Amino acid sequence: MNTRYLRTVAALTSAYTKRFFRDKTGLFFTFLFPLLFLFVFGYLNSGNTDLKFDVALINSSDSSFAEQFETQLRDNDTFVVNDAATSLEDARDRMGRSELDSIVELPTGFGALNDIGQPSGAVNVYFAEASPISGQTVAAVMQLALDGINSELGQPAPPLTVEQKSTSASGLSAFDYIFAGLLGFTILSLGIFGLANQLPTEKKTGALRRLRAAPITAGQLVFANMLNYMLVGVISLVLMFVVALFVFDFNMRGDWFQLAFVAVISIILMFGFGLAIGGWAKNATQSAALTQIVALPMLFLSGIFFPRFLMPDWLQNITTFFPLTPVIDGMRLIMTEAKTLIDILPQLGLIGLWIIVIYAIAIRVFRWD
Amino acid sequence: MSDIITVKKLTKQYGDKTTVKGISFTVKEGEVFGILGPNGAGKTTTLEMIEALRPIDGGSVVLDGINVQKKPSDVKKIIGIQLQSTAFFDKLTLREQLVMFNALYDSRSNPDELLAEVQLTDKSKSYVEDLSGGQRQRFSIAAALVNQPRVLFLDEPTTGLDPQARRNLWELIQQIKKRGITVVLTTHYMDEAELLCDRIAIMDNGKIVTIDTPENLVKALIGRGFSKKQRVEQANLEDVFIDLTGKDLRE
Numbered sequence: 207m208n209t210r211y212l213r214t215v216a217a218l219t220s221a222y223t224k225r226f227f228r229d230k231t232g233l234f235f236t237f238l239f240p241l242l243f244l245f246v247f248g249y250l251n252s253g254n255t256d257l258k259f260d261v262a263l264i265n266s267s268d269s270s271f272a273e274q275f276e277t278q279l280r281d282n283d284t285f286v287v288n289d290a291a292t293s294l295e296d297a298r299d300r301m302g303r304s305e306l307d308s309i310v311e312l313p314t315g316f317g318a319l320n321d322i323g324q325p326s327g328a329v330n331v332y333f334a335e336a337s338p339i340s341g342q343t344v345a346a347v348m349q350l351a352l353d354g355i356n357s358e359l360g361q362p363a364p365p366l367t368v369e370q371k372s373t374s375a376s377g378l379s380a381f382d383y384i385f386a387g388l389l390g391f392t393i394l395s396l397g398i399f400g401l402a403n404q405l406p407t408e409k410k411t412g413a414l415r416r417l418r419a420a421p422i423t424a425g426q427l428v429f430a431n432m433l434n435y436m437l438v439g440v441i442s443l444v445l446m447f448v449v450a451l452f453v454f455d456f457n458m459r460g461d462w463f464q465l466a467f468v469a470v471i472s473i474i475l476m477f478g479f480g481l482a483i484g485g486w487a488k489n490a491t492q493s494a495a496l497t498q499i500v501a502l503p504m505l506f507l508s509g510i511f512f513p514r515f516l517m518p519d520w521l522q523n524i525t526t527f528f529p530l531t532p533v534i535d536g537m538r539l540i541m542t543e544a545k546t547l548i549d550i551l552p553q554l555g556l557i558g559l560w561i562i563v564i565y566a567i568a569i570r571v572f573r574w575d
Numbered sequence: 576m577s578d579i580i581t582v583k584k585l586t587k588q589y590g591d592k593t594t595v596k597g598i599s600f601t602v603k604e605g606e607v608f609g610i611l612g613p614n615g616a617g618k619t620t621t622l623e624m625i626e627a628l629r630p631i632d633g634g635s636v637v638l639d640g641i642n643v644q645k646k647p648s649d650v651k652k653i654i655g656i657q658l659q660s661t662a663f664f665d666k667l668t669l670r671e672q673l674v675m676f677n678a679l680y681d682s683r684s685n686p687d688e689l690l691a692e693v694q695l696t697d698k699s700k701s702y703v704e705d706l707s708g709g710q711r712q713r714f715s716i717a718a719a720l721v722n723q724p725r726v727l728f729l730d731e732p733t734t735g736l737d738p739q740a741r742r743n744l745w746e747l748i749q750q751i752k753k754r755g756i757t758v759v760l761t762t763h764y765m766d767e768a769e770l771l772c773d774r775i776a777i778m779d780n781g782k783i784v785t786i787d788t789p790e791n792l793v794k795a796l797i798g799r800g801f802s803k804k805q806r807v808e809q810a811n812l813e814d815v816f817i818d819l820t821g822k823d824l825r826e
Contacts, residue, residue, distance in 0.1 A: 228666040413662045
């Protein structure tokens with residue numbers, strides 16, 4: 207590789223990059239489309255999966271204990287207190303319209319001190335007949351809270367208690383789990399759809415023929431395109447991370463540089479697929495058909511939209527070896543489980559194997575026109 | 576004048592169809608050599624084999640001492656090519672395109688001088704897709720000149736152009752010839768061949784029917800006893816058109 211070789215690559219890269227950033231439609235699909243996807247899937251998965259109840263709180267008591275109890279209820283994450291209801295009657299109407307899951311009433315005299323100077327009384331929990339489960343759950347949670355207070359007041363603690371605990375113990379949200387899939391989707395669509403579309407178009411217009419009239423090699427052309435897509439891919443992924451961090455409180459557990467390494471080799475891998483398809487196809491019709499055949503199984507079976515563990519065993523065994531699977535798994539392991547490159551060697555090995563296979567194919571099937 | 580291109584028994588086959596049938600000819604250094612023929616005669620295929628753009632199935636081409644088949648890349652470095660349907664990248668200005676081609680040839684031509692040479696200075700910031708047909712052809716000649724080629728190949732350079740643009744392109748080709756660059760062009764316009772070419776080869780059906788200077792070909796035809804019904808006219812319709820619309824370029 208000499209300076210002459212690199213001068214050509216640099217000039218082609220610069221030309222491709224300029225053209226890329228001048229294409230408004232292309233920019234939209236490349237950068238905004240994945241972000242739209244991110245927003246849609248992000249919002250679907252952003253709330254944590256814990257139970258939540260919309261309740262109306264009707265406090266008819268004027269005791270200070272009732273006031274404290276109300277404050278605690280409002281602070282409780284399990285309950286979302288809906289203050290729209292003005293009276294018990296109004297609240298019942300709202301519950302009938304499914305606006306509320308339950309009504310918690312602190313009746314007159316609740317919390318008044320009893321004979322031995324301790325607050326007493328009963329909380330009324332109303333629930334709709336149609337959904338008794340939510341009402342019973344609210345009542346149970348309420349009982350639990352009162353039991354806690356009882357024990358603090360010196361009452362004997364019940365021998366058996368239930369404690370509520372979320373399954374996402376490490377503080378990871380559902381979003382953190384799906385984010386790796388969305389990154390994989392972006393890398394795949396950029397690499398495959400981008401080049402598989404671009405090369406046949408350049409063959410058709412004759413731009414590729416004109417380049418070929420100059421003393422350049424296919425290697426230089428590929429190298430330049432790769433650099434261009436690497437730049438575009440990195441920008442696209444950075445945008446996604448910015449949104450993930452600032453909008454969806456993405457929780458990064460692993461090392462950023464190791465993640466970047468996986469992302470870069472993943473872009474190289476997916477670029478290879480686009481190169482093989484676009485290099486082989488004589489026109490856009492051929493490449494569109496082949497792109498669907500190659501990309502759709504990966505999109506649907508590599509764990510972007512459906513978790514792979516829900517698939518039957520035989521399908522899991524097959525999809526383990528799909529090129530996109532180690533990409534998504536590798537990134538997910540780093541991001542959610544703080545794994546290192548050493549830990550994900552199986553994934554890296556599979557990506558490396560696919561890179562060798564797909565570039566060997568791409569070089570064989572490439573045609574200039 | 577020495578020969579700069581020597582073509583021997585050049586053959587091209589597509590399946591069982593032979594489109595170029597063992598043709599031989601030479602092009603002298605510094606001349607404008609025209610390949611004439613009807614559509615489908617094999618002109619473009621012949622040109623593309625000489626330009627190292629299409630594999631040679633039989634015979635040989637030696638260009639400035641370089642065997643095209645053996646060293647296609649070396650040949651590409653010293654020739655300039657304007658393809659029949661030359662396409663350039665979209666969304667790239669003329670100046671940017673020339674900077675890119677400069678790098679592809681590892682040459683150091685001045686893009687602004689090249690644009691001035693083909694009268695496109697004021698279009699240097701335009702995209703190719705916004706040019707008129709004549710401007711596009713002139714630009715593709717500018718792009719073909721970045722590497723200061725020994726030979727310039729033009730494939731039907733004036734097809735589809737209006738009379739003004741054609742005349743303008745003819746002048747440009749004559750200027751290029753004056754700089755000592757050998758020009759090989761194809762055309763199916765006889766007036767163009769007669770005006771520009773020092774020698775012409777007439778191709779038909781994959782074979783070269785004859786090669787000579789335009790004057791000799793005409794003389795030979797008359798010598799064979801050919802005579803056309805003569806009606807001496809002081810002007811023809813094209814003269815009227817140019818007289819009424821002027822020689823200035825419309826673009």
